[in-house]
Each structure stands twice: as C-alpha cells, then as structure tokens.
Amino acid sequence: MNATHRLVRLARRPSGLPAPEDFTLVRGPVPRPEVGQVLVRNTHFLVFPGLRTLIGGETRDVPLPPLHPGDTLFGPAIGEVVDGPLKKGQLVLHLQGWREYATPVAAECRPLEGILPDPVAHLAQGSAAYGALTRLAEVHEGDTVFVTGAAGAVGTLAGQIARLLGAARLVGSTGSPDKALRLERELGYDATVLRGAAPIASQLAEAVPDGIDVVLDTVGGEQLTAAVHAANRGARFALVGALDGQLSPDRAGGSAPAVLDTYRLLTRGITIAGYSGVDHPDVEEEWEARFGDWLRAGDIRFPYTTVHGIGRAPEALPELIAGRSFGATIVEL
Known part of the structure; x- marks a missing residue:
C-alpha cells in the first residue's frame, strides 16, 4: 500500500x-x-x-x-x-x-x-426523484410530466422514473441542443425546452398544449414560474433542487428566489411541496429495490x-x- x-x-x-x-x-x-x-x-x-x-x-x-x-x-x-x-x-x-x-x-x-x-x-441521485414522484407529486397513468434540469444527475433519472410510473407525455428542460437531442433519443423524452432559446413559457405552450399534470423541479427561477402558468387544474409540483439560485454567480448558493402566480395556484388547486429524504425514511430501500430490478430488466439507464x-x-x-x-x-x- x-x-x-x-x-x-x-x-x-x-x-x-x-x-x-x-x-x-x-x-x-x-x-x-x-x-x-x-x-x-x-x-x-x-x-x-x-x-x-x-x-x-x-x-x-x-x-x-x-x-x-x-x-x-x-x-x-x-x-x-x-x-x-x-x-x-x-x-x-x-x-x-x-x-x-x-x-x-x-x-x-x-x-x-x-x-x-x-x-x-x-x-x-434517483432516490429524491423517485420519492418525489411517489410521495409528493404522485404520477398517475396518462399524466403529462415536466422535468426541469432534465439532463442533470436527478433529471436524467426522473424522466425515466416518471415514464415507468405511467406518464404518457414527458417534457424536459436543458441548456444545450446536444443534451436535448440525447434526452429525446436516449431517455425517452417526447419534447424538450431549451434554456435561452426563447421564453420558457412560450416553449412550454408549444410542447404541452394540453397542460402539465406533474412537475419535478430541480431548477426554480423562470422555469418554475412558467410551469405554474402551464399547469392543469390539480397539478402536483415537487421541488427537489434550486439550481437557478444555487449556481448563480450573484449568490452564495443558499437562496433561489422565484416569482410564482399565487392566483393560478389558488384557482387551479395546484400543490407545491419540497422533497427531503429525511421526511421519507422508507423511500431509499424501496427505491434501491425497484432501481435494481429496472436496471436488470433494461428498463432504466x-x-x-x-x-x-x-x-x-x-x-x-x-x-x-x-x-x-x-x-x-x-x-x-
């Protein structure tokens, strides 16, 4: 040694x-x-x-x-x-x-x-995504799911998990055309919105004309704001990250302000909650068992x-x- x-x-x-x-x-x-x-x-x-x-x-x-x-x-x-x-x-x-x-x-x-x-x-980093999509923003058969930061450590697994849980349409956000292509070709996303290409709200309106049922948010900021406007009645939002603030050069990593239309939250009955693994100690073991089965079956990457x-x-x-x-x-x- x-x-x-x-x-x-x-x-x-x-x-x-x-x-x-x-x-x-x-x-x-x-x-x-x-x-x-x-x-x-x-x-x-x-x-x-x-x-x-x-x-x-x-x-x-x-x-x-x-x-x-x-x-x-x-x-x-x-x-x-x-x-x-x-x-x-x-x-x-x-x-x-x-x-x-x-x-x-x-x-x-x-x-x-x-x-x-x-x-x-x-x-x-799939445990948080799995817990959020099964405990806070439960995916139902036929749902449209929007994942922000879809090419990241959490997002690349979140989309696949949502599909395995029954999502019918899967949309993700990312920051580069190459990543967008990989999300669609390799991980089964139906559409992507590209940060910086055009306002996220207008891209979402085109990608999800029938609205969003579930949001798995790792970013916050403009993307979270736009997702609220595109949400259907009864939509469920799970926040598992705040990269817009954490990775901002103007901040120190401990805050991530975002503008949310509370009127939309109220009138559409939208729920938003932050996910913490500490609050769901049963998730890790359940996630690992399902993750192992999915990996062996070739259902997830x-x-x-x-x-x-x-x-x-x-x-x-x-x-x-x-x-x-x-x-x-x-x-x-």
Missing part, C-alpha cells in the same frame, strides 16, 4: 462561481484508522452541485457542514475496505470522497451487497459523465456548473 495519497481541498472561497484555481490537489500521508474507523481505498466519488452551497457558506437548513479554505471536500464515495473492523475487500458506500484513501467510522459505512448490478449505481483520475478532480465541480456533463458526474480513481 502507498505511504501517501492525494486529496482535494478548498484553496480559497470563490468570488462568484467556483473555478479550478479555487481548489488544490495535495499529497499527504495515508491516514491511519482510529478505533471504530475503517481504512478505505476509494474507487469512485460523486461530484454534486450542493457543494456550491457548502463552499458559499450559506448552509442554514442544510444537514451538512460548510466548507472553509483548507478543508478537504467530501461527498458520496465507493471504496474497498483495506483495514479495520469491516471485512477486507468489502465494497462500501460512505461520505469521504475527494481523496484516494478515507477513514470513515465503520457504523457510517454501508456495505454494498449486490442490490444493484453495478456498484457505481449506488452513486445515482444510469447516465453519468466520468472524470478520470483525481488529478482532474479540481476541474470537476466547475465543469459541472458550466453544464459540460450529462447525468451525474463521477470521478473514477
């Missing part, structure tokens, strides 16, 4: 959106596990946009600590147990990504027992963009924010 390893730290608090120079790749000694800890050699870790909020410091109501200059980044990771109370060679899921070796507490590691056909699929090697990790979050990925962003070590 190597005596040293590499890890990614926050070099400085960004002015605006994070750039590669705001992160630094450092080399340090491989940590020694303390009592109750395991030494894990990481193989993959997830890059998630919520890091922007942790770096910006606006972490009120967020169940994760802020990141300060000098701190090592963290997030979901998969690795192989090297030493400690767990079985050597066991693959585990834990939260100490962004480093080659980690020392999580054994009780906070989740052994991966083959529920999913590919261990990397445990980094998929797990799209992700691979970043090869920790040497490129400092670029990964800025690249994600710039919209240069499709699906989840995963660093492979």
Whole structure:
C-alpha cells in the first residue's frame, strides 16, 4: 500500500462561481484508522452541485457542514475496505470522497451487497426523484410530466422514473441542443425546452398544449414560474433542487428566489411541496429495490459523465456548473 495519497481541498472561497484555481490537489500521508474507523481505498466519488452551497457558506437548513479554505471536500464515495473492523475487500458506500484513501467510522459505512448490478449505481441521485414522484407529486397513468434540469444527475433519472410510473407525455428542460437531442433519443423524452432559446413559457405552450399534470423541479427561477402558468387544474409540483439560485454567480448558493402566480395556484388547486429524504425514511430501500430490478430488466439507464483520475478532480465541480456533463458526474480513481 502507498505511504501517501492525494486529496482535494478548498484553496480559497470563490468570488462568484467556483473555478479550478479555487481548489488544490495535495499529497499527504495515508491516514491511519482510529478505533471504530475503517481504512478505505476509494474507487469512485460523486461530484454534486450542493457543494456550491457548502463552499458559499450559506448552509442554514442544510444537514451538512460548510466548507472553509483548507478543508478537504467530501461527498458520496465507493471504496474497498483495506483495514479495520469491516471485512477486507468489502465494497462500501460512505461520505469521504475527494481523496484516494478515507477513514470513515465503520457504523457510517454501508456495505454494498449486490442490490444493484453495478456498484457505481449506488452513486445515482434517483432516490429524491423517485420519492418525489411517489410521495409528493404522485404520477398517475396518462399524466403529462415536466422535468426541469432534465439532463442533470436527478433529471436524467426522473424522466425515466416518471415514464415507468405511467406518464404518457414527458417534457424536459436543458441548456444545450446536444443534451436535448440525447434526452429525446436516449431517455425517452417526447419534447424538450431549451434554456435561452426563447421564453420558457412560450416553449412550454408549444410542447404541452394540453397542460402539465406533474412537475419535478430541480431548477426554480423562470422555469418554475412558467410551469405554474402551464399547469392543469390539480397539478402536483415537487421541488427537489434550486439550481437557478444555487449556481448563480450573484449568490452564495443558499437562496433561489422565484416569482410564482399565487392566483393560478389558488384557482387551479395546484400543490407545491419540497422533497427531503429525511421526511421519507422508507423511500431509499424501496427505491434501491425497484432501481435494481429496472436496471436488470433494461428498463432504466444510469447516465453519468466520468472524470478520470483525481488529478482532474479540481476541474470537476466547475465543469459541472458550466453544464459540460450529462447525468451525474463521477470521478473514477
């Protein structure tokens, strides 16, 4: 085993959106596990946009600590147990990504027992989408569903989940023509609206002339505003992200104001709720069982963009924010 390893730290608090120079790749000694800890050699870790909020410091109501200059980044990771109370060679899921070796507490590691056909699929961000579409904005047979941020880690799975739950028409939003084409060709979207091409409201009016029944929103902003205007009576909205604010260069990642026509909400009986996995502890196990079955049957795909090697990790979050990925962003070590 190597005596040293590499890890990614926050070099400085960004002015605006994070750039590669705001992160630094450092080399340090491989940590020694303390009592109750395991030494894990990481193989993959997830890059998630919520890091922007942790770096910006606006972490009120967020169940994760802020990141300060000098701190090592963290997030979901998969690795192989090297030493400690767990079985050597066991693959585990834990939260100490962004480093080659980690020392999580054994009780906070989740052994991966083959529920999913590919261990990397445990980094998929589908649980929130599944929970939102089965608990808050339940999809009914024949519904028209609109997914904002459809090419992201949550959106690429949300559309497929909605279809499997009975959606008849599926519309998604994205920021590039190439991604729009992939959403329709690879993931079964019937139509897409393109951010910046024309007002979202006018694009939605064309894409969903009979209105929207369910909205899975990861963005907020103009897209959420337009979705309210296009919603049918009794439409259900589930909010699982707020990227319009989180990824704004004019904000610190902890706010996302949006204009909503409350008169429309009232007269059309529209419901809007935010989804938090903490409020639905039964969802994760149910989601993983169905996700595994769907993967094995070939009914669902797990799209992700691979970043090869920790040497490129400092670029990964800025690249994600710039919209240069499709699906989840995963660093492979």
